[in-house]
Amino acid sequence: QVQLVESGGGLVQAGDSLRLSCAASGRTFSNYNMGWFRQAPGKEREFVAAINWSGGRAYHADSVKGRFTISRDNAKSTVSLQMNSLKPEDTAVYYCAAGRVPVTTTRVSEYDYWGQGTQVTVSS
Numbered sequence: 271q272v273q274l275v276e277s278g279g280g281l282v283q284a285g286d287s288l289r290l291s292c293a294a295s296g297r298t299f300s301n302y303n304m305g306w307f308r309q310a311p312g313k314e315r316e317f318v319a320a321i322n323w324s325g326g327r328a329y330h331a332d333s334v335k336g337r338f339t340i341s342r343d344n345a346k347s348t349v350s351l352q353m354n355s356l357k358p359e360d361t362a363v364y365y366c367a368a369g370r371v372p373v374t375t376t377r378v379s380e381y382d383y384w385g386q387g388t389q390v391t392v393s394s
Contacts, residue, residue: 272296272383274366279388282356286392290351292366292385299347300324303373305381306340306351308362308390315365317376319351329373334360356392363387 278290290306305320319330319340328340337356342349349366369381 272299272302272368274368274383274385276364276366276385276388279364279390281391281393284357284392284394286356287352287354288356288390290353290364290366290388290390292349292351294347294349294368299368300344301370302368302383303371303375304340304342304349305367305369305375306349307365307367307378307381308360309365309387310359310362313362315378317378318364320373320375321349322373327373331376353390356390358392358394361390361392363389 273295276292300323303322306318307315309315321328321340321342325342337354339352365387366385367381368383371380
């Protein structure tokens, strides 16, 4: 089992920045690729970004490319999502996920473990 706890969400204005963090506990963190997903009201959960076990390879959705950056610190068992130039359409609950999956996997069903989510609200 891997337990994941997200933090860092909040209410910001368009153009602002936020940094989300996800703390992992349980099994060896570096055994897993990590991902961030988001779910807006009335919509399906969608892929945002993923990073491989070593941190050497990252993959971002086209909708956030150039604005969001995923990173990880295996010594601290954390994965982060730096979000810059936020837009109202980025408003969603953001989830951290862990899985032994290819880093390019965008499917929700392929990830094994999930956090409870943190709310990000961007006002215009």
